[in-house]
Amino acid sequence: MNGHPAAAARFTANEARARWHDESLWLVREKRDRAAHALPEWEALRACAAEIKAHTLDHLGHYLAQFEAAATSRGARVHWARDADEHNQIVHGLLAERGMTRLVKSKSMLTEECGLNPFLTARGVAVIDTDLGERIVQLRHEPPSHIVFPAIHLKRGEIGELFHRELGSAEGLDDPTALTAVARAHLREHFLAAQAGLTGVNFAIAQTGGIVVCTNEGNADLGTALPPLHIACMGIEKLIPRVEHLPVFVRLLARSATGQAITAYTSHFHGPRPGGELHLVIVDNGRSRLLADRAHRRVLSCIRCGACMNTCPVYRRSGGYSYAATIPGPIGSILEPARDPARHATLPFACSLCGSCSEVCPVQIDLHHQLLAFRGELVRAGHAGRARRALLTVGGALLRRPTAIAVVAAFARSVARWLPARWLARAGGGWSRERELPELPPASFRSEWSRRRAR
Ligand code: SF4
Numbered sequence: 001m002n003g004h005p006a007a008a009a010r011f012t013a014n015e016a017r018a019r020w021h022d023e024s025l026w027l028v029r030e031k032r033d034r035a036a037h038a039l040p041e042w043e044a045l046r047a048c049a050a051e052i053k054a055h056t057l058d059h060l061g062h063y064l065a066q067f068e069a070a071a072t073s074r075g076a077r078v079h080w081a082r083d084a085d086e087h088n089q090i091v092h093g094l095l096a097e098r099g100m101t102r103l104v105k106s107k108s109m110l111t112e113e114c115g116l117n118p119f120l121t122a123r124g125v126a127v128i129d130t131d132l133g134e135r136i137v138q139l140r141h142e143p144p145s146h147i148v149f150p151a152i153h154l155k156r157g158e159i160g161e162l163f164h165r166e167l168g169s170a171e172g173l174d175d176p177t178a179l180t181a182v183a184r185a186h187l188r189e190h191f192l193a194a195q196a197g198l199t200g201v202n203f204a205i206a207q208t209g210g211i212v213v214c215t216n217e218g219n220a221d222l223g224t225a226l227p228p229l230h231i232a233c234m235g236i237e238k239l240i241p242r243v244e245h246l247p248v249f250v251r252l253l254a255r256s257a258t259g260q261a262i263t264a265y266t267s268h269f270h271g272p273r274p275g276g277e278l279h280l281v282i283v284d285n286g287r288s289r290l291l292a293d294r295a296h297r298r299v300l301s302c303i304r305c306g307a308c309m310n311t312c313p314v315y316r317r318s319g320g321y322s323y324a325a326t327i328p329g330p331i332g333s334i335l336e337p338a339r340d341p342a343r344h345a346t347l348p349f350a351c352s353l354c355g356s357c358s359e360v361c362p363v364q365i366d367l368h369h370q371l372l373a374f375r376g377e378l379v380r381a382g383h384a385g386r387a388r389r390a391l392l393t394v395g396g397a398l399l400r401r402p403t404a405i406a407v408v409a410a411f412a413r414s415v416a417r418w419l420p421a422r423w424l425a426r427a428g429g430g431w432s433r434e435r436e437l438p439e440l441p442p443a444s445f446r447s448e449w450s451r452r453r454a455r
Pocket residue numbers: 256301302303304305306307308309331357360361362363364365367
């Protein structure tokens with residue numbers, strides 16, 4: 001066993017943590033449901049967002065050119081990066097040209113994807129992640145385990161220990177307000193000392209050349225208000241055509257991500273602030289290849305809300321690190337194998353095909369259909385592994401022959417009938433407790449049915 005199954009087995013071995021992780025994310029899913037149900041126009045918003053994104057992707061070249069022209073006319077400098085290495089070189093070049101070695105960074109999954117932090121650190125730049133969750137995982141030398149809640153896999157006590165060890169706070173802290181105060185004091189020093197601020201981009205508006213960054217902590221604003229240099233990094237898919245399209249996405253994003261009506265800060269940057277510089281780094285890194293793939297290009301509509309992770313029974317029970325990928329969960333299980341099929345071949349199989357991810361996706365990506373399609377592609381390309389290929393070949397052959405299915409089902413039934421009842425009760429009982437269903441009876445199915453019929 002390797003890939004996702006092996007890593008998931010390691011996570012689920014700690015039953016208490018797996019259960020708590022599952023329950024924490026389910027609470028977020030429930031909050032999202034309440035927020036969505038409070039808006040009668042929710043489904044219309046989703047449909048509208050999906051159409052805007054589909055239209056933008058169909059005319060991406062046009063909108064990218066329009067965005068570059070508008071941003072440049074507002075005084076921003078636009079840079080184009082073909083891949084992760086070019087992206088990192090551009091960011092480092094901007095800092096090195098100005099002799100800057102202290103950078104504060106707000107959340108950007110793109111820079112995680114490009115491996116920017118280690119690239120800059122190796123060249124003498126001190127990079128401080130200023131999103132609280134990101135700073136926590138950075139202090140632990142770990143990547144984020146979730147795209148919205150980077151430290152969701154950690155308990156408060158573990159964060160208290162980390163802060164005591166790394167930041168010198170009092171021992172045994174686990175009160176969230178006290179922990180936040182420690183982080184705030186620590187980050188404030190870095191905001192004040194920073195020479196440059198780097199942000200991600202949630203939305204880039206082609207019509208105005210402006211960018212929009214959504215945070216709950218205001219760290220993007222703090223990180224860009226003081227230093228003279230603001231670098232914003234975005235994938236080519238972040239574009240929307242016009243400013244009137246923005247409210248559609250802003251209303252969907254926070255509700256889908258955390259169940260809030262809106263993020264605490266929705267910051268608009270239209271050109272550099274007086275006396276400062278704004279540099280926009282627009283990155284491809286495999287996205288145009290995905291754009292050319294008509295079967296999968298819809299995944300480029302993703303607005304990185306994380307809702308598909310919060311609802312996914314596999315993600316909730318196996319944790320973000322089991323995906324060994326920058327973007328975990330259902331959307332990551334498509335994006336990552338699209339980028340590197342050999343390395344991430346097990347991910348599309350980390351899915352129950354329940355369809356819950358597609359149900360919640362605010363831009364209506366048909367995630368479970370995409371995952372299913374990817375399985376076939378990986379098998380055909382020889383990336384699925386011998387055992388899985390054999391299993392799928394046998395399964396496929398069976399599904400084409402209804403009589404064979406009936407024979408196998410009859411055989412399985414007769415075996416199950418004679419299995420010791422306590423085996424079934426033990427196996428099924430564990431599962432029942434997980435799902436809060438009634439326990440299986442401690443008798444065989446056959447005797448239980450006979451008993452019920454006799455009632
Ligand atoms: S695929 Fe949809 S649900 Fe998942 S992160 Fe992207 S926008 Fe959110």
